[in-house]
Amino acid sequence: MNPGDTRAFAAQRLVPVLNGKGSLSSLDAELASSAIKERDRGFVKALCFGVCRAHPRLDALASQLLRQPMKQRDTDIQALLLIGLYQILHMRVPPHAAVSETAGAARALGKPWATRVLNGCLRRFQRESVALQAKVDRDAPVALWHPNWLLLEFRDAWPDAWRAICEANNEAGPMTLRVNRRHASREAYLQRLETAGLDAAPCRFAEDGIQLETPCDVTQLPGFAEGDVSVQDESAQLCADLLTPALADKDRQRVLDACAAPGGKTAHLLERFEADLTALDVDPTRLQRVSSTLQRLGLEATLQAADASDPAADESWWDGQPFDAILLDAPCSGTGVIRRHPDIKLARRHSDVAELAALQARLLDALWPKLAPGGTLLYATCSVLPAENSAQIEAFLSRTPDAVADMPDDLDWGQAAGHGRQLLPTPAGHDGFFYARLRKRA
Known part of the structure; x- marks a missing residue:
């Protein structure tokens, strides 16, 4: 050709x-x-x-x-x-x-x-x-490579950092790996990378994370086919750390990953914890990717295709027993991962933000009754817009009397954003991400 x-x-x-x-x-x-x-x-x-x-x-x-x-x-x-x-x-x-x-x-x-x-x-x-x-x-939108509506959103939300967000979005993100600690330690896998001639360093915040100096095809990664390692951004890996207090050193917990596809966070939780995990997603086709990911890693979960935002669909997937922990990695604008999905600049419209925020609110309201008293719900998005993040959680707490903000105050990553924590995209580091940990009153 x-x-x-x-x-x-x-x-x-x-x-x-x-x-x-x-x-x-x-x-x-x-x-x-x-x-x-x-x-x-x-x-x-x-x-x-x-x-x-x-x-x-x-x-x-x-x-x-x-x-x-x-x-x-x-x-x-x-x-x-x-x-x-x-x-x-x-x-x-x-x-x-x-x-x-x-x-x-x-x-x-x-x-x-x-x-x-x-x-x-x-x-x-x-x-x-x-x-x-x-x-x-x-x-300015031309010089900074962003549609005008998005530039205005960044300026309103982050008056001191909006230019830095744009500049980070305009660079390709680094290739970050997650070591499967069921197979080996991060230190041991770093040695394997060195032997293979691949320069890498441990991530600063994620305990299982490694950042490659130069991206490569996954076939070059030692043990990739055997499930020794996966590709996942450092921000996304922090999910497992935040759920550690709810899942570590306890009997086998019932866990729901409510918007599971493509399965990276599902797999990370199963690598870290002994859990009875249900991976739910509205799209059966995308759920197949979760299955493929788990199969490569040698992990097991119950996979269900259903709309988590629709209580009328509960009977198709939920047995009525509450979950000890729920991960809601909610559908969002993706404004924190534009550098990895630059087509977002063309695909997204300003009106999408309000529609996505409404969907996120429905998901929170539909999932909360499925959480056991004393249980933990971790809300996450790969967005940097407050309407999907801090404002969303503030509104949920105001209408949910038995919900309590439970975000640690000693984290060394991101910055406080209402009752949650916001990471902004950094050129040589992590993607943009938001987390809020909520606990149901016992």
Whole structure:
């Protein structure tokens, strides 16, 4: 497959994302089943993720280069223009190759007329790059690579940190591992990585976490297929630490992971504690990923497909016995993990935040009666927006008399946020995450 076809594949994959009707979540599977050679798949992913990450700025530059906007039926050509700009600005592709191969990819899309348009736009950008960039960067959302509504949300929520949040979002996150302590210690696995020639260091906050200096394919990780290690961000690993007081050194506890897919936190809890765990998720397809994860790690849980926010669905999955602990890793805006899912910049709308907050409230209200007196509910999101985090928990506590905030006050990570704890994304560290631990009065 020639380079032009590789870029054409990336452009086609970006079309639904640019139109606000898709994401990059299935890109790996689509590449695996495509004719793209394995050695070229990393390049395609870099193009797709890079265009989404820098989209506000690339789109502004494209608008300066086009005489008139592309019609929707030609979104694939718009994608090629963004791909060309991204290569010139952010990749090591020789400029002449970025121009010629990107323009030539229009033929692979069956639109040879666009070759001249793309060639002209990209060559003009090469000539006028400095002036064009200076012009579009007068607009803060363009210069900071974020849609305006999201920029305003960050400024309102974090007046002293909003720029740092944007800058962290615009960098690819590090590759962080979670060692399966049922198999070996973190120190022992660090030695295995060193022997394999992979530079790594222990995470600062997560007890089982290791951060690689350079990301790699999981097939290069010693013992990955055998379940010795998993990929999971440091923020997400703190879930098990917060549930330790409720689950450690006790008889086998009944635990519910209410929004379990894809299964990382489910697996971590089972690696750490002897528990009778039910993994619940509304999407049966995504629940299959939980099953695959547990199978690789040699762990067991009861998997149930049902809507945890709908009490009418209780009979389909709940036996009526209360849980000693509940993990609610709630659906959210994902604004703390934009660096790992940059298509969020295109997929999310301002109206989504209120809709997600309403869903989170329904989940809290539906799950609380299923918690045993004296039990613990851990609420988590990968968001940095107060409406989904501190304000959500404040509202829940105000309407739930037997709920008590139980967040430790001696944590060395994150910052206080109402009755919870907020981590903001850091360039060389953890993702953005929020936790609030609640206890039901005995």
